[in-house]
Amino acid sequence: MAEPVIEAKGLGVKFAMNRRRKLTLREMFIHGKKRDPNKGSTDFWPVRDVSFEIARGECVGIVGKNGTGKSTLLKLIAGVLIPDEGTVTVRGKVAPLLELRAGFSDDLTGRENVHLVGSLHGMTPKMLEEKFDEIVDFAELREGYIDKPVRHYSSGMKVRLGFALISQLEHPIMLVDEVLAVGDKAFRRKCYDAIEKMLANNRTMVLVSHNEGDLKRFCNRGFYVKDGTLAMDTDIKAALDAYNADTKAEIEAREAKAKKKAEDDGKVA
Amino acid sequence: MASRALSVWQNRQVVDLLVKRDLKVKYQKSILGYAWSLLDPLAQAAIYFFVFGILFNARVAPGGADAPGGYALFLLSGILPWMWMSTALNDASRALITHAKLITTMKVPREIFPLAVVQTKFIEYLLTWPVLLLFVVVLGGQTGWTLLWLPVAIGVQFVFTLGITLLLASLNVLLRDVQRIVRIMNRVLFYSSPIIYPIHQVMGAESLPGWFKTVYEMNPLVGIFQMHHAVWYPTEAPSSLMLWSTVAGAVAMFAVGYWTFRRLETAVLKEL
Numbered sequence: 001m002a003e004p005v006i007e008a009k010g011l012g013v014k015f016a017m018n019r020r021r022k023l024t025l026r027e028m029f030i031h032g033k034k035r036d037p038n039k040g041s042t043d044f045w046p047v048r049d050v051s052f053e054i055a056r057g058e059c060v061g062i063v064g065k066n067g068t069g070k071s072t073l074l075k076l077i078a079g080v081l082i083p084d085e086g087t088v089t090v091r092g093k094v095a096p097l098l099e100l101r102a103g104f105s106d107d108l109t110g111r112e113n114v115h116l117v118g119s120l121h122g123m124t125p126k127m128l129e130e131k132f133d134e135i136v137d138f139a140e141l142r143e144g145y146i147d148k149p150v151r152h153y154s155s156g157m158k159v160r161l162g163f164a165l166i167s168q169l170e171h172p173i174m175l176v177d178e179v180l181a182v183g184d185k186a187f188r189r190k191c192y193d194a195i196e197k198m199l200a201n202n203r204t205m206v207l208v209s210h211n212e213g214d215l216k217r218f219c220n221r222g223f224y225v226k227d228g229t230l231a232m233d234t235d236i237k238a239a240l241d242a243y244n245a246d247t248k249a250e251i252e253a254r255e256a257k258a259k260k261k262a263e264d265d266g267k268v269a
Numbered sequence: 270m271a272s273r274a275l276s277v278w279q280n281r282q283v284v285d286l287l288v289k290r291d292l293k294v295k296y297q298k299s300i301l302g303y304a305w306s307l308l309d310p311l312a313q314a315a316i317y318f319f320v321f322g323i324l325f326n327a328r329v330a331p332g333g334a335d336a337p338g339g340y341a342l343f344l345l346s347g348i349l350p351w352m353w354m355s356t357a358l359n360d361a362s363r364a365l366i367t368h369a370k371l372i373t374t375m376k377v378p379r380e381i382f383p384l385a386v387v388q389t390k391f392i393e394y395l396l397t398w399p400v401l402l403l404f405v406v407v408l409g410g411q412t413g414w415t416l417l418w419l420p421v422a423i424g425v426q427f428v429f430t431l432g433i434t435l436l437l438a439s440l441n442v443l444l445r446d447v448q449r450i451v452r453i454m455n456r457v458l459f460y461s462s463p464i465i466y467p468i469h470q471v472m473g474a475e476s477l478p479g480w481f482k483t484v485y486e487m488n489p490l491v492g493i494f495q496m497h498h499a500v501w502y503p504t505e506a507p508s509s510l511m512l513w514s515t516v517a518g519a520v521a522m523f524a525v526g527y528w529t530f531r532r533l534e535t536a537v538l539k540e541l
Contacts, residue, residue, distance in 0.1 A: 013539075015539055075373070078374075078375070078376055079376035080372065080373050080374060080375065080376055080538060081538050081539065082534060082535040082538055084535070094376065096374055096375055096376070098373075098374045098375075099370070099373075099374050103370060103371045103374065103375070105290060105294070107294045107297070108290060108293070108294065112290070112293075115286070116286050116287075116290060119282055119283050119286055120283050120286075120371065120375055120377055121375060125282075
């Protein structure tokens with residue numbers, strides 16, 4: 001098989017929790033990491049010891065509870081977070097659909113924003129020129145709105161414009177973070193179709209979502225992330241099953257606890 | 270380092286766009302627009318002219334009050350480039366914070382945001398040139414080969430300002446007090462550089478100890494503003510020693526700024 005397009009080795013990133021204070025200038029420059037005043041504080045690893053390889057054309061769904069590091073993992077792949085441990089190698093350009101409204105400045109018009117954010121994502125002016133009408137069309141903005149400041153847009157409009165723009169990127173790797181959950185039904189349909197079209201071009205996608213339908217529809221491989229580590233790397237169905245089983249067990253445990261508490265309370269009374 | 274420089278270069282279009290956006294937003298919203306960026310330095314120059322030139326009746330322009338251009342031109346030729354420096358410093362600390370959304374969602378070399386700040390302010394400085402030229406004509410300022418000091422001054426100032434901006438932008442994400450320090454620093458730097466007074470007043474002052482004068486001269490801003498003044502007042506041209514120490518100072522500032530920026534990058538990205 002060809003080289004994997006995304007390759008992670010022992011990936012980990014840490015956040016400091018309960019920090020008393022930040023480093024003073026002196027410590028930062030002179031001592032480096034040796035004398036950390038926050039030694040007593042606990043380091044928190046949202047993602048640790050994660051290794052995987054993703055080949056071209058694969059679509060990977062990431063499932064897991066809230067706060068277990070799914071989004072952090074995606075950010076590491078996107079290169080907007082630098083890992084403290086391990087490496088992540090991405091071969092090819094990445095289209096990050098991490099937060100769609102991102103990057104739009106309120107004071108500029110939709111047109112100017114499309115040009116600014118488009119270029120930030122590596123689109124050439126020529127490409128933007130060609131695709132511009134298509135983008136506006138896809139976003140279903142009301143007549144004339146494209147030349148109004150984004151400040152006057154509704155949040156739905158911003159997201160639609162954002163998705164319309166990013167879905168035009170021709171980068172071989174796509175990272176999607178639950179953005180499909182936005183928009184009304186008709187627009188979601190359109191997003192699905194757009195994504196499906198993109199996948200048809202043998203592009204690679206990593207999708208974080210809680211929506212089983214979405215995951216089953218697009219993905220052929222699933223990661224189950226649990227407490228910052230990669231608990232399972234199988235096909236999407238098995239990952240979802242494991243996730244559901246864990247969730248069910250947890251709910252049962254919680255119910256049992258609540259029941260027990262109620263019984264205890266009853267005894268006291 | 271080389272590869273980073275390359276990727277910044279590849280993203281120069283983005284820098285241009287950020288610069289254009291900032292200028293547009295700034296000028297779109299106010300009626301006076303362009304006039305605002307002139308009023309501030311002009312008002313400052315008028316104040317200093319009134320206080321020092323008239324009230325104290327100081328013949329402070331190099332070559333005496335009769336020198337071509339006089340004290341008024343001397344003030345302007347210092348204050349206009351100072352505005353570039355000082356406005357860049359003010360925005361520097363917010364350069365990364367205001368773009369937090371962009372930085373956390375897409376992979377671009379993070380250096381471009383401080384760079385865009387310096388470049389925006391530089392263009393605003395260029396836009397004040399017509400006014401300076403107007404004053405040159407009215408006041409009878411004279412230049413010649415000394416005009417060659419200008420590109421040198423601008424080049425060195427660009428490197429120096431970029432260094433400070435990189436330093437402040439990354440530090441401020443982790444230590445928000447930086448913003449406040451900048452305001453004080455801004456004022457200290459203003460008076461500790463020969464912007465509104467000629468350097469010989471410091472160097473010739475008998476009440477100042479020798480070591481103070483040496484420290485004073487080590488400030489790279491001294492050399493930078495001497496060059497800005499030298500365009501119109503040839504006597505102000507820096508000695509070759511001062512010139513090289515200024516260049517070295519600017520390069521050192523840039524190295525420190527860039528090193529800090531890279532070193533803090535990991536932490537900054539988490540914090541944003």
